[in-house]
Amino acid sequence: xxxxxxxxxxxxxxxxxxxxxxxxxxxxxxxxxxxxxxxxxxxxxxxxxxxxxxxxxxxxxxxxxxxxxxxxxxxxxxxxxxxxxxxxxxxxxxxxxxxxxxxxxxxxxxxxxxxxxxxxxxxxxxxxxxxxxxxxxxxxxxxxxxxxxxxxxxxxxxxxxxxxxxxxxxxxxxxxxxxxxxxxxxxxxxxxxxxxxxxxxxxxxxxxxxxxxxxxxxx
Amino acid sequence: xxxxxxxxxxxxxxxxxxxxxxxxxxxxxxxxxxxxxxxxxxxxxxxxxxxxxxxxxxxxxxxxxxxxxxxxxxxxxxxxxxxxxxxxxxxxxxxxxxxxxxxxxxxxxxxxxxxxxxxxxxxxxxxxxxxxxxxxxxxxxxxxxxxxxxxxxxxxxxxxxxxxxxxxxxxxxxxxxxxxxxxxxxxxxxxxxxxxxxxxxxxxxxxxxxxxxxxxxxxxxxxxxxxxxxxxxxxxxxxxxxxxxxxxxxxxxxxxxxxxxxxxxxxxxxxxxxxxxxxxxxxxxxxxxxxxxxxxxxxxxxxxxxxxxxxxxxxxxxxxxxxxxxxxxxxxxxxxxxxxxxxxxxxxxxxxxxxxxxxxxxxxxxxxxxxxxxxxxxxxxxxxxxxxxxxxxxxxxxxxxxxxxxxxxxxxxxxxxxxxxxxxxxxxxxxxxxxxxxxxxxxxxxxxxxxxxxxxxxxxxxxxxxxxxxxxxxxxxxxxxxxxxxxxxxxxxxxxxxxxxxxxxxxxxxxxxxxxxxxxxxxxxxxxxxxxxxxxxxxxxxxxxxxxxxxxxxxxxxxxxxxxxxxxxxxxxxxxxxxxxxxxxxxxxxxxxxxxxxxxxxxxxxxxxxxxxxxxxxxxxxxxxxxxxxxxxxxxxxxxxxxxxxxxxxxxxxxxxxx
Numbered sequence: 001x002x003x004x005x006x007x008x009x010x011x012x013x014x015x016x017x018x019x020x021x022x023x024x025x026x027x028x029x030x031x032x033x034x035x036x037x038x039x040x041x042x043x044x045x046x047x048x049x050x051x052x053x054x055x056x057x058x059x060x061x062x063x064x065x066x067x068x069x070x071x072x073x074x075x076x077x078x079x080x081x082x083x084x085x086x087x088x089x090x091x092x093x094x095x096x097x098x099x100x101x102x103x104x105x106x107x108x109x110x111x112x113x114x115x116x117x118x119x120x121x122x123x124x125x126x127x128x129x130x131x132x133x134x135x136x137x138x139x140x141x142x143x144x145x146x147x148x149x150x151x152x153x154x155x156x157x158x159x160x161x162x163x164x165x166x167x168x169x170x171x172x173x174x175x176x177x178x179x180x181x182x183x184x185x186x187x188x189x190x191x192x193x194x195x196x197x198x199x200x201x202x203x204x205x206x207x208x209x210x211x212x213x214x215x216x217x218x219x
Numbered sequence: 220x221x222x223x224x225x226x227x228x229x230x231x232x233x234x235x236x237x238x239x240x241x242x243x244x245x246x247x248x249x250x251x252x253x254x255x256x257x258x259x260x261x262x263x264x265x266x267x268x269x270x271x272x273x274x275x276x277x278x279x280x281x282x283x284x285x286x287x288x289x290x291x292x293x294x295x296x297x298x299x300x301x302x303x304x305x306x307x308x309x310x311x312x313x314x315x316x317x318x319x320x321x322x323x324x325x326x327x328x329x330x331x332x333x334x335x336x337x338x339x340x341x342x343x344x345x346x347x348x349x350x351x352x353x354x355x356x357x358x359x360x361x362x363x364x365x366x367x368x369x370x371x372x373x374x375x376x377x378x379x380x381x382x383x384x385x386x387x388x389x390x391x392x393x394x395x396x397x398x399x400x401x402x403x404x405x406x407x408x409x410x411x412x413x414x415x416x417x418x419x420x421x422x423x424x425x426x427x428x429x430x431x432x433x434x435x436x437x438x439x440x441x442x443x444x445x446x447x448x449x450x451x452x453x454x455x456x457x458x459x460x461x462x463x464x465x466x467x468x469x470x471x472x473x474x475x476x477x478x479x480x481x482x483x484x485x486x487x488x489x490x491x492x493x494x495x496x497x498x499x500x501x502x503x504x505x506x507x508x509x510x511x512x513x514x515x516x517x518x519x520x521x522x523x524x525x526x527x528x529x530x531x532x533x534x535x536x537x538x539x540x541x542x543x544x545x546x547x548x549x550x551x552x553x554x555x556x557x558x559x560x561x562x563x564x565x566x567x568x569x570x571x572x573x574x575x576x577x578x579x580x581x582x583x584x585x586x587x588x589x590x591x592x593x594x595x596x597x598x599x600x601x602x603x604x605x606x607x608x609x610x611x612x613x614x615x616x617x618x619x620x621x622x623x624x625x626x627x628x629x630x631x632x633x634x635x636x637x638x639x640x641x642x643x644x645x646x647x648x649x650x651x652x653x654x655x656x657x658x659x660x661x662x663x664x665x666x667x668x669x670x671x672x673x674x675x676x677x678x679x680x681x682x683x684x685x686x687x688x689x690x691x692x693x694x695x696x697x698x699x700x701x702x703x704x705x706x707x708x709x710x711x712x713x714x715x716x717x718x719x720x721x722x723x724x725x726x727x728x729x730x731x732x733x734x735x736x737x738x739x740x741x742x743x744x745x746x747x748x749x750x751x752x753x754x755x756x757x758x759x760x761x762x763x764x765x766x767x768x769x770x771x772x773x774x775x776x777x778x779x780x781x782x783x784x785x786x787x788x789x790x791x792x793x794x795x796x797x798x799x800x801x802x803x804x805x806x807x808x809x810x811x812x813x814x815x816x817x818x819x820x821x822x823x824x825x826x827x828x829x830x831x832x833x834x835x836x837x838x839x840x841x842x843x844x845x846x847x848x849x850x851x852x853x854x855x856x857x858x859x860x861x862x863x864x865x866x867x868x869x870x871x872x873x874x875x876x877x878x
Contacts, residue, residue, distance in 0.1 A: 073304055
């Protein structure tokens with residue numbers, strides 16, 4: 001990234017971005033120009049995968065965009081805490097992971113009902129539940145069922161291809177602990193997927209039975 | 220769930236665990252040769268582990284297939300991010316300009332005027348710098364990294380609003396507390412737009428040493444009430460402090476309001492509260508019940524009467540109106556600003572709360588109940604709306620709870636809100652039943668509120684809607700409180716009888732004015748309505764019987780507030796894992812029908828600390844602090860008609876919104 005053409009700003013720079021920090025240690029001092037340049041390059045390189053990661057964690061596109069924005073602002077703010085440029089990707093994932101967990105922690109309990117005028121005691125309709133099932137596959141539903149930290153570890157390792165060391169850095173834990181977490185995550189996913197498939201098979205069997213019943217009575 | 224690294228005495232099980240662990244970690248990096256050999260040998264003889272191996276492999280392939288489905292980020296993501304970063308830079312600039320000590324990450328060489336200009340430049344130029352297909356971002360850049368120039372969010376027009384003045388407290392740079400006030404005149408459709416962070420117009424030092432439980436500004440603007448934290452061993456105090464620089468009080472100003480702003484640059488907690496011996500906290504061996512006979516406000520019903528000079532507080536210095544208590548729920552001023560009501564229990568005993576009233580200007584608040592099971596809920600005009608908990612029965616059968624003592628239940632009013640109809644009541648659980656009543660603070664005459672299990676009702680200021688927990692309560696086991704039982708949070712119409720409750724004092728009740736669940740007197744004489752048979756029917760005050768569920772139970776805790784128009788309802792529901800944090804939602808009600816407007820959902824659910832301020836045109840709350848020691852923001856949602864926008868303060872520590 002070339003330097004800014006105006007003092008104090010990274011808004012007016014021109015030219016093709018390049019990796020601003022790779023191969024050099026950060027100074028530990030926050031500098032507006034450097035932070036701006038750094039985050040812009042970081043954004044250009046990683047915003048797609050960070051958005052994808054957050055979307056897979058949160059399952060809400062608009063919210064994922066908000067959290068991605070939040071993650072890059074935090075990166076801008078904490079630019080001086082990155083010691084080595086080559087660790088920037090894992091460091092950015094760490095920020096995004098924390099942003100996601102923060103959000104999940106805050107929202108996970110309260111379930112405000114949609115204001116449809118339903119009276120007290122009413123529950124979601126069968127059609128609504130069926131729609132929810134159709135909108136997501138077994139893998140997505142199973143991922144939603146496993147603990148958030150395990151979900152994050154699986155996504156980073158398998159979908160976003162972080163190495164073992166990167167995963168540990170992104171999770172903010174030791175390499176051994178990251179491996180253990182990932183192992184638990186695989187087992188959780190296996191069980192959750194098995195449960196999803198069992199439920200799906202039962203639903204299909206029920207549908208078949210209902211169809212057979214209607215056919216029989218229709219004759 | 221089987222945990223792979225769990226250690227067991229059962230060797231056979233442990234070997235399976237080890238096998239699973241090695242299979243799993245083998246996907247991350249190759250196993251050591253000795254482990255690989257062991258795993259191969261184990262798999263050869265273990266069908267279950269071979270199945271697990273296959274399942275892990277299949278699951279992994281499913282996950283890796285997601286790589287081919289990279290979602291497209293929004294095209295304005297860079298513009299939004301750049302604008303937010305510029306706001307962050309501006310915030311640091313302002314902090315430095317105020318002379319705050321810079322932290323290692325804090326810079327601010329940019330003048331604020333330039334910052335706003337740069338915001339626009341940044342959005343346009345920054346977005347144009349993002350390559351659109353012609354530039355390689357790098358080997359790992361996913362598809363969809365291109366960013367468009369379009370910046371719809373940043374170009375949103377700020378919304379002009381007319382709101383009530385907002386006050387809050389926060390920790391200053393030197394660690395002391397500040398009382399701040401500001402007017403919100405402009406908000407933005409979203410936080411990434413051009414609105415600069417909210418800043419205070421007036422700051423006053425406030426000599427408190429720890430974050431309070433709550434802070435209230437009197438309706439007259441003459442004083443603030445600080446409820447100190449109940450966490451300490453000595454319990455909480457409620458302290459009245461002057462507000463020297465707020466607008467002058469109206470004609471009904473209380474005696475304590477006569478303070479010259481120019482002579483009181485800061486407010487200070489009293490070093491020693493007056494006459495603490497008459498408060499529950501000062502008599503730990505005595506239950507609060509002993510206070511009641513001598514402390515009834517009916518002893519000095521004349522508002523103009525001066526309190527005993529020997530106990531008269533010094534309004535310019537601040538004074539405690541109660542000490543050594545645990546304040547339960549919210550405290551609130553009456554709409555006319557003459558009374559403060561709250562419920563509290565002794566910090567040193569094992570009894571539940573009683574209802575307290577404080578007439579503005581009196582030296583002390585007074586407990587007006589002694590049953591240790593009365594809770595303040597809110598004000599309805601000039602009357603206190605309160606709850607009393609009636610003891611239920613131990614029941615293995617949900618239907619048995621219907622036998623609990625309730626005062627004049629009106630089953631026909633709340634048929635669908637009756638939690639006894641819910642078949643999910645756990646067996647052998649004591650479920651107590653709340654009853655609601657109105658209390659006249661002058662005479663202490665009570666009027667029952669119809670309906671069973673109406674807990675913590677909040678009636679809108681226009682008297683048309685009520686929000687309440689329709690359900691039971693469960694003793695928390697400490698002898699001092701209850702938690703929510705079976706039920707749900709609902710909104711309903713409000714019946715005010717044949718006429719709205721009067722503020723006129725009625726016949727003084729016999730004996731003490733202590734409210735009971737089955738009062739024999741009502742406050743006003745009204746024409747007696749009759750039913751179809753011509754028999755007289757008592758006027759009904761209470762929920763109308765058409766509840767609509769807002770939040771399904773079970774719930775850890777909640778709070779609700781209406782705005783003055785009664786068409787904006789703020790609902791806060793606590794997080795079960797951290798009751799200090801919750802989710803806040805604003806519900807919009809139709810002006811005519813008072814039904815929920817499902818099409819207008821300006822705040823579907825925001826993380827918020829307990830305690831919000833809703834007033835003319837705006838809702839304010841404090842966001843929870845984030846990770847890494849980040850502070851909170853004061854967040855404001857404001858509206859003009861059906862348009863809504865938000866603004867927030869810069870980050871700060873120890874934020875608390877003044878209600």
